[in-house]
Amino acid sequence: MDERWDHQGFTFDDASTQLPRLLRNHNHSQTARMPIIPRSSYYDKNYKQSAALIRARQPFLLKNIATGAAIFAFTISVYAFTIKAVSQDEFSDVKVPDKPTEPARA
Structure with a gap:
């Protein structure tokens, strides 16, 4: 064998x-x-960001903040538009039923 x-x-x-x-x-x-999860060199033994990771992310900070603000603003504007559009609906063409009559007493 x-x-x-x-x-x-x-x-x-x-x-x-x-x-x-x-x-x-x-x-x-x-x-x-x-370890259960292999550690990256960008994190210390407690999985906190190292100075190297903070330096590596620094150039992207403003772009990430601007992108997040744009997504947040878009979401809020869609929500506000929807609420405004729904509040302008007119329901005059919907027939509301009359008050129910009392049943006949025996």
Whole structure:
């Protein structure tokens, strides 16, 4: 049987025995030290922005603020237009039913 080894020492000689070999060869001490989410160099150990990230984002700050303000203004203008258009509706052509009559007493 021809066994092939990958870079971590797992064998992949037979598909039916692949999982047990992976579990047997797994080093649990490495798993305990690995973070759940890999950290970027732009964040410190508490996932706060580093000075490098703040410097990298600085040129885009004004454009991002202007874009956000434009989107906000557009949203508010659409909302205001809709409220104004609905408030101008006239319902004089809608027939309102008369007051209900009392049922006959027996």
